[in-house]
Amino acid sequence: DSGVTQTPKHLITATGQRVTLRCSPRSGDLSVYWYQQSLDQGLQFLIQYYNGEERAKGNILERFSAQQFPDLHSELNLSSLELGDSALYFCASSVFFGASGELFFGEGSRLTVL
Amino acid sequence: TQLLEQSPQFLSIQEGENLTVYCNSSSVFSSLQWYRQEPGEGPVLLVTVVTGGEVKKLKRLTFQFGDARKDSSLHITAAQPGDTGLYLCAGRLFSGGYNKLIFGAGTRLAVHP
Numbered sequence: 037d038s039g040v041t042q043t044p045k046h047l048i049t050a051t052g053q054r055v056t057l058r059c060s061p062r063s064g065d066l067s068v069y070w071y072q073q074s075l076d077q078g079l080q081f082l083i084q085y086y087n088g089e090e091r092a093k094g095n096i097l098e099r100f101s102a103q104q105f106p107d108l109h110s111e112l113n114l115s116s117l118e119l120g121d122s123a124l125y126f127c128a129s130s131v132f133f134g135a136s137g138e139l140f141f142g143e144g145s146r147l148t149v150l
Numbered sequence: 151t152q153l154l155e156q157s158p159q160f161l162s163i164q165e166g167e168n169l170t171v172y173c174n175s176s177s178v179f180s181s182l183q184w185y186r187q188e189p190g191e192g193p194v195l196l197v198t199v200v201t202g203g204e205v206k207k208l209k210r211l212t213f214q215f216g217d218a219r220k221d222s223s224l225h226i227t228a229a230q231p232g233d234t235g236l237y238l239c240a241g242r243l244f245s246g247g248y249n250k251l252i253f254g255a256g257t258r259l260a261v262h263p
Contacts, residue, residue: 038192071253078255079193079238084248092248126192138183139251141192 039063042127042142050150054115057145061108061129067091068110069130069139070102074123085110117149153177154241154254162260166228171257173239174221180242182215182222187236187256196224229261 039062049055061068070082081094085104096102099117104110114121124146128139157172173182181200185193197206199215199222206213210233212225222239240253 038194040192069251079240079253081250081252084250092250094250128192138195138198139193141194143190143192 038140038142040127040129040140040142042125042145044145045143046146046148048148048150049117051117051119053117053149054113055117055147057112057114057125057127057147059110059112059127059129059142061110061127062140065129065131065140066108067130067132067137068104068108069128070096070110070112071126071128072123073126073144079126082112114147117147119149122147122149153252154239156237156239156254156257158257159255160258160260162262163229165230165261165263167261169226169229169259171224171226171237171259172221173223173241173254175241176220177241177243178219180219180244182219182242183240183251184213184222184224185238185240185253187238188234193236193238226259229259231261231263234259234261 041060043058066087069084072080082096083102084092088104099115102112124144126144128141130137155174183198184196187193197213202217202219204215210227214223236256236258238256240251242251
């Protein structure tokens with residue numbers, strides 16, 4: 037158990053819909069990262085927050101948004117869903133966002149868009 | 151196009167064999183990590199290498215960071231079925247004004263008894 041909690045574990049929805057994925061980081065971790073994992077592209081970095089502020093951005097689509105709340109939990113919002121958005125979405129946390137910190141991953145949220 | 155290229159993509163071997171997995175890039179990384187991911191779970195950190203040329207050993211696993219900090223390898227001696235999983239390398243670099251951890255697509259290893 038990494039200490040990172042993600043909900044829901046599985047989600048099935050239709051194209052055009054909007055979903056929210058939730059992440060609670062490990063106790064004491066200030067950084068939260070979101071990654072998308074699909075079969076053909078591996079783990080793609082989406083976005084990182086540190087203590088409530090956005091700190092790094094990757095290949096996150098404009099239809100996606102995220103935020104980190106004062107209690108440090110984070111939410112990833114996916115809207116106008118397309119078939120290609122079907123993937124595993126991982127949240128990870130770390131104490132810092134420094135050069136060699138370990139990331140602790142949750143078990144992921146599997147999104148299926150029909 | 152992946153910033154970090156891992157090879158091979160798939161590897162199926164018998165118990166007791168040795169294997170090497172490679173992670174290559176044209177970018178220089180401040181550090182490089184190796185993670186292992188099992189089905190239904192998130193990746194778990196195996197090791198972090200920071201210095202060019204650094205070699206770290208974790209029981210039967212040997213990790214090496216290239217001298218130029220652009221590549222890395224993972225060597226497993228006498229593989230066991232418990233080594234089965236997806237091995238991911240991840241490099242940390244400063245890009246576009248941000249400090250990011252970028253993952254390769256992974257090497258899926260299956261070790262058969």
